Amino acid sequence: MKLHNRRLLTAAFATASLLAAATAQAKIYAYGAYGFNFSATPTTGYAAVPLTDTGKTSLKFKTTKDGMAVMISFTAECSINTAGSAWVDVDVMVDGVAISPTAQTSDAFCGADGVAGYDPFTSAAVNVVAVVPVAGTHTVEVRARASDNTSGIWVSDTSIVVHD
Numbered sequence: 001m002k003l004h005n006r007r008l009l010t011a012a013f014a015t016a017s018l019l020a021a022a023t024a025q026a027k028i029y030a031y032g033a034y035g036f037n038f039s040a041t042p043t044t045g046y047a048a049v050p051l052t053d054t055g056k057t058s059l060k061f062k063t064t065k066d067g068m069a070v071m072i073s074f075t076a077e078c079s080i081n082t083a084g085s086a087w088v089d090v091d092v093m094v095d096g097v098a099i100s101p102t103a104q105t106s107d108a109f110c111g112a113d114g115v116a117g118y119d120p121f122t123s124a125a126v127n128v129v130a131v132v133p134v135a136g137t138h139t140v141e142v143r144a145r146a147s148d149n150t151s152g153i154w155v156s157d158t159s160i161v162v163h164d
């Protein structure tokens with residue numbers, strides 16, 4: 001093979017590799033969307049957030065090897081009803097365990113404006129990466145509460161995607 005042809009062949013392989021990389025897509029393991037209003041006043045703990053239009057509050061997904069990492073993207077319309085200072089605290093949970101950075105109570109998904117009534121409404125989002133120890137079927141859920149345990153929370157129009 002002449003040097004010229006070898007260079008062309010190398011260039012063709014490089015182009016094919018780039019095209020293959022460009023067309024690779026993230027794998028989706030589970031997803032859900034809830035296109036309705038949801039509010040609650042969970043004075044004694046967290047409320048389960050609806051994740052599908054049928055009101056399911058948990059979704060199943062499968063991992064194929066031990067220690068597999070998945071990304072979970074959660075978005076929602078968010079508001080809180082209080083005349084004071086409080087925020088909506090959400091936890092994204094896999095198999096009942098909250099995942100960082102939501103595994104705490106000071107992660108404000110949205111905050112109050114200090115005026116009674118539900119406002120200001122905003123679209124909020126959080127991404128978490130969960131390293132799932134054992135291959136198999138797992139559960140993802142999202143729970144929410146008011147930081148002061150007395151205010152009303154609004155977590156509506158949710159979407160959730162579990163992907164690689």
Ligand SMILES: [Ca+2]
Pocket residue numbers: 089090091101102103104105106107
């Ligand atoms: Ca949290």
